[in-house]
Amino acid sequence: xxxxxxxxxxxxxxxxxxxxxxxxxxxxxxxxxxxxxxxxxxxxxxxxxxxxxxxxxxxxxxxxxxxxxxxxxxxxxxxxxxxxxxxxxxxxxxxxxxxxxxxxxxxxxxxxxxxxxxxxxxxxxxxxxxxxxxxxxxxxxxxxxxxxxxxxxxxxxxxxxxxxxxxxxxxxxxx
Numbered sequence: 001x002x003x004x005x006x007x008x009x010x011x012x013x014x015x016x017x018x019x020x021x022x023x024x025x026x027x028x029x030x031x032x033x034x035x036x037x038x039x040x041x042x043x044x045x046x047x048x049x050x051x052x053x054x055x056x057x058x059x060x061x062x063x064x065x066x067x068x069x070x071x072x073x074x075x076x077x078x079x080x081x082x083x084x085x086x087x088x089x090x091x092x093x094x095x096x097x098x099x100x101x102x103x104x105x106x107x108x109x110x111x112x113x114x115x116x117x118x119x120x121x122x123x124x125x126x127x128x129x130x131x132x133x134x135x136x137x138x139x140x141x142x143x144x145x146x147x148x149x150x151x152x153x154x155x156x157x158x159x160x161x162x163x164x165x166x167x168x169x170x171x172x173x174x175x
Contacts, residue, residue, distance in 0.1 A: 034054050036053055036054055036160050037160060037161065038051060038053060038063050038160050038161075039160070039161050039162040040065070040088075040127075040129065040162060041065060041156070041158045041162045041163075041164065042162055043164070044065065044067055044156055045156055045164070045167065046154055046155050046156045046167060047066065047067045047068050047069050047155075048064065048065070048066050048067070048069065048154075048155040048156070049064070049065040049066075049155055049156035049157065049158055050062050050063070050064050050065070050155055050156075050157055050158065050168075051063045051065070051157075051158040051159065051160050051162070052157070052160070053160050057136075057138065058135060058136050058137075058138060059133065059134060059135050059136060060133075060134050060136070061131070061132060061133045061134070062131075062132050063087065063129055063130065063131055063132070063160075064128075064129070064130045064132055065127065065128070065129050065130075065158070066089075066091075066121075066122040066127070066128040066130070067122070067127060067128075068122055069121060069122060069151070073119050073146065073147075073148040073149060073150055073151045074094070074095075074096065074098075074117050074118070074119045074146070074147040074148040075117065075118070075119065075144055075145060075146050075147060075148075076114070076115050076116055076117045076118070076144075076145050076147065077114055077115070077134075077142065077143075077144055077145075078114060078115060078140055078141060078142060078143045078144075078145065079114055079136050079137045079138075079140040079141065079142040079143070080114055080134045080135065080136050080137075080142065081111070081112070081113050081114050081134065081135045081137075082111070082112040082132065082133070082134045083109060083110075083111055083112075083131075083132070083133040083134070084104075084109055084110045084111075084112065084120070084130050084131070084132055085107075085108075085109035085130065085131040085133075086104050086105055086106050086107065086108055086109065086128070086129070086130060086131075087106070087129040087130065087131055088106055088126060088127060088128070088129045089105075089106070089122060089123075089124065089126040089127055089128030089129060090103065090104065090105045090106075090122070090123040090124050090126065090128065091103070091104055091120050091121065091122060091123060091128055091130060092104075092120060092121050092123050093110045093112075093118055093119075093120045094118065094119050094120065094121075095116070095117055095118055096117045096147065101118065103123060114137065114140070117145075117147045119148075154167050154168060154169035155167070155168055155169060156168075
């Protein structure tokens, strides 16, 4: 097991930090009511993409879009409680030892409390769109613990309206 800081170095493209470990810090935190709209990306260059929606100092939300495969690998977050909700497609969430937590479909979700090891994957042929909402406990250092080697090296980052911003992480054609 290793612990990694969520900070780290990253490129900034279009005002969005392109860093897989720190994607919850994308953009400026909201300071007033914000209206937003999500639209499915038209073209994906990687197997996995993310559209950060909104964030504040204690929460962030995004839609993860997965053609095949899934989340990094078994990992946990020290300061983040996560809510995952399927907008389209199907997902399987796993815990320690690859124990199945749940297989969920459209309009079903999973809550993952901080320090709970998990990973997920897309199931079936339909594009998986997962709404991710994370609450961040500011009294705890926000670290990522990997319980297995990292699998996903890159992902495409989108604006909520579906426009591609760039690719975060190590670019690899197989990703």
